[in-house]
Amino acid sequence: MEQVAVSKCDICKEDIGKVFCYECNKILCQSCTSVHEKFPATKRHTVTDSHSVDRSSLIHQLVCKHHNLEFAYHCRCCECLICAQCVTSLHMGHSITGIAEVAATARGDVKKRLETIKDSTKNLSDLIEDFKTTKQTKLQTGTDNFIKEVNEVSQDLTRIIESIAEINLTHASDFLVFEKQQLFYNVAKLNKSYSEYSSIQERYERILKDKHDVTFFFNQTSLAKEFDLLDDIPIPEEPKEIEPLKRDVMVDSVINKIESKYSTKLFFYRRFCLFTPELNEALKPRETKGYLRSAVNLNLSSETLLQENHLVSVGIQIGREESGCAMSFRDKFEMDPCNVFLCEFGSYGCYLTQKIPNSILLDSDGNLVAFGQNAEDQYLKLLEGENHQDVYFFKQFTKDIPELLVQFENDCLEIGELDIYNFVVKTFDRKKKYPAVWLLKSFIDFYVDHVLHKIDVKWISTTDVQLVVTIPPYWNRSMRNLISRAAELGTIVTSDPEAVSLYWKYLSEKNTVDKRLHLFQPERKYMVVNCSGDAIDLTCWMVEEDKSLTKLISTVTVSEDLVISEGFKKFIVSIVGENVYSLFCIQNSYDETDMLKSFEIRAMHFQGNLNAENLVRVTVPVYLQEQFKEKLDKNNVYSQRFKLQAGKIQMDSHLFESLLEKVITTVVNSVKEILKVPDVMDTSFIICSGRTMELPCLRLKMRETFQGINIIEIPELDEAALKGAVILGHYPKVCFKRIFYRL
Structure with missing residues (x-):
């Protein structure tokens, strides 16, 4: 108071x-x-x-x-x-x-408030004392311990680095001492030879001054003998230079010591994979499944193996680089055969995808860990953390399997023993081997499991599912047999052109296409042009009198010129240089993929250079934008044809079309070459399919070049083979005679 x-x-x-x-x-x-x-x-x-x-x-x-x-x-x-x-x-x-009376009441209220205030004051006093003593002490102690631990770890890390540095410095010092000794030894040998040659040189010069011929003759004879006894001039080895420091090895040594001391693992994480939760769940290994399938030999020899009226048809398209899957229920098929559900595998970057790379990651026991882009990303993390030794990783392994299988069969013929289960493929790091049949089994299991997770497996059994696998037409019988062994009983293995033809058959009936465009008339010949990635498949068929098909010719061309984004990539390299672009790809693989996909999306909507003033915009990463500003000069052939604005390359339509010229030319020339074959010169139809054939400017060029042939452009060209495979699953007997017309 x-x-x-x-x-x-x-x-x-x-x-x-x-x-x-x-x-x-x-x-x-x-x-x-x-x-x-x-x-x-x-x-x-x-x-x-x-x-x-x-x-x-x-x-x-x-x-x-x-x-x-x-x-x-x-x-x-x-x-x-x-x-x-x-x-x-x-x-x-x-x-x-x-x-x-009023004052007495007020005094009573004041006394109560006073007691409350006293309690609050006591609490405040206790809190103040607690913060001044206990809390402050705890704060100081915790901070002191943290600083102490930081200093201890810092000293440990310093000692670890210094110890590794000392090892390398000792190596350098020992190398220098040894090489100096070798150098001094060589110098001593050279000095000895020099003295010997100098001595005999002086004596030759001296006897040349002797005027007495007899004396000169005897002296030169003696010196000649000494000269013959002289050793050849020694050619010592060049002093070795110490090998450049392997920084990654030194860093790895430091990391290993840190891991050993602190019982931890150091991982270097990249950006997270943008797959859907459904796919991530499907990628997780499962110990038990209600729909386990067994791998058996499917070398179909009897029509009795195939059954009609399956509840579900599942189609898997295996390509050189990518694969995908689709399915449909029997009741949906009966209402609309072309109504096929295409499985999506989330997104990569900002683009939805229905096909993923043929990359697979297995653990040491052969269990599936991850598939597709997810497998590539997880393996990269393991590789950066040096934890990849116990896993099996295969990157787009279907590219090489057909050629490797042919070589395996040739080797087996020489020894007279052929067992497909002995055919193995090497992992990505080339250090381990794995049976190809079990690898393909894991491959097929992934897609089937993914589909079964999309439906209610409680009332669907494996006997209700018909599986159809479609493959490139140039894969031989042995490759089909290998896939059959990896799949389940009753699996149908067909080719992409067959599946595309079947899909067009149903689509043309659904849309009441003019009968003149019906392919399945006797003696008609047609070609399926299937182009995706870096390969183009050309297959020609002829319809027989009984409506069955006879394959006339099938070819495949593999070239990087067929990749839609290859021209754009070369355009970027021509500006920033090969080294800069390679470094960019190593450090920013996701950005490169997004950039190339951005170009591909633009290409799919590009109608040609109808107006040269129209600008096409393609997004490029910030890193390349900076390199463009540094590298681009006025003498570059492209300098006047594009500009950078708002993080995008803006180029005129002529330049954009020129970046697709290689793809268009390669496809058109491939078709021209096969049409020169006498048996297929009178081909009357061309069915286009595959991702590359979706390019509007390519389809326009095809129509201009082959005006005497009906060019059939199936909607959703990249999905035609998958949809045809699913349709085939509902009518499996058709695979025996290919009598599409009678379905």
Whole structure:
């Protein structure tokens, strides 16, 4: 409580005030207080020790401002203090109570508040003390321990680095000592030879000055013998230069020591894989399944192996680089045969994809860990963390299997023993081998499991599913046999052109296509042009009298010129250089993929250079934008034909079309070459399929070049083979004679 300061008496102005009178509002000394108590008018006033008076009480008016009389009552209606005269005037009729009663109630309330305040004050005091002592001590101790651990780890890391550095420095020092010794030894040998040659040189020069012929003759004879005994001039080995420091090895040594000391693993993570939750769930290894399938030999020799009316047909298209799957239910097929569900595998970057790379990651026991782009990303993490030794990783392995299988069969023929289960393929790092049939089994299992996770497996059994695998037409019988062994009983293995033809058959009937465009008329010949990735398959068929098909010719061309984005990649390389682009690909593989896909998307909507002023925009990563600004000069052939703006390359339509020229030319020339074969010169139809054939400018070029042939452009060209495979699954007997017309 704030107290009144020590002051003189307000009456006598001489002695120190001891008492305060509330009614008089004065401080009185002891003498004046005695006089104050004797006067009748003041002897009933309330006085107290002046030192205990709250200074704030002095500001309150203690008498009624209307009548200048002391407050004696409290008006409950007006909630204020009043004097005796107010009772009969201003507050007449109000509820009145004595001031003593009101003050007593107020004192009780104050006492309760005081207890609460005391408790709060006690709590605050305890908190302050706790924060000043315990909390502060804990804070200081924790920080000190953290700093101590940081210093300890820092010292440990420093010692580890210094120890590895010392090993390398010792190696350098030992190398220098040894090579110096070798160098000094060689110098000593050279000095010895030099002395010998110098000595005989001086003596030859001396005898040449001898005028006496006999003496000269004997001396030169003697010197000639010495000369013949001289050793050839030694050619010492060049001093070895110390090999450049292998920084990655040194860093790995440091990392290994750190891992050993702290029992941890250091991984260098890249951007996360953008697959859907459904796919990520499908990629997880499962210990038990209600629909386990067994791998058996499917070398179909009897029509009885195939059954009609399966509830579900599942199609898997295996390509050189990518694969995909699709399915349909029997009831949906009967309503619309072309209504096929294409399985999507999430997205990579910002693009949805229905096909994923043929890459697979297995653990040490051969269990599936990941598939597609997810497998490539996970293996990269394991590789960066040096934890890849116990896994089996195969990157787009279907590219090489057909050629490897042919070589395997040739080797087996030489020894007279052929067992397909002995055919193995090497892992990506070329250090381990794995049976091809079991690898393909894991491959097919992934797709079937993925489809079965899309439907209610509680009421679907494997006997209700017909599996159809479609493959490139140039894969031989042995490759089909290998896939059959890896698949389940009753699996159909067909080729992409066959599946495309079947899909077109149903699609043409569904859309009531002009009968003149029906392929399946006797003696008609047609060609299926299937182009995706870096390969183009050309297969020609002839329809026989019984409506069956005879394959006339089948060829395949593999070339990087067939890759849609290859021209754009070369365009980028021509500006920034091969080294810069290679470094960009290593450090920013995701950005490269997104950039090339961005170009591919633009290409799929590009209608040709109808207007050269139209600009085509392709997104490029920031890294390449900076390189463009540094590398591009006015002498570059492209400098006037494009510009960078808002993170995109803006180029005129002529330049954009020129980047697709190689693809268009390669496809058209391939078709031209096969049409030169006598048996197929009178081909009347060309069916286009595959991702590359979706290019509008390519289809336009095909129509311009082959005006005498009907060019059939199936909707969704890249999906035609998959849809045909699913249709075939609902009519499996057709695979025996290919009588598509009679379905």
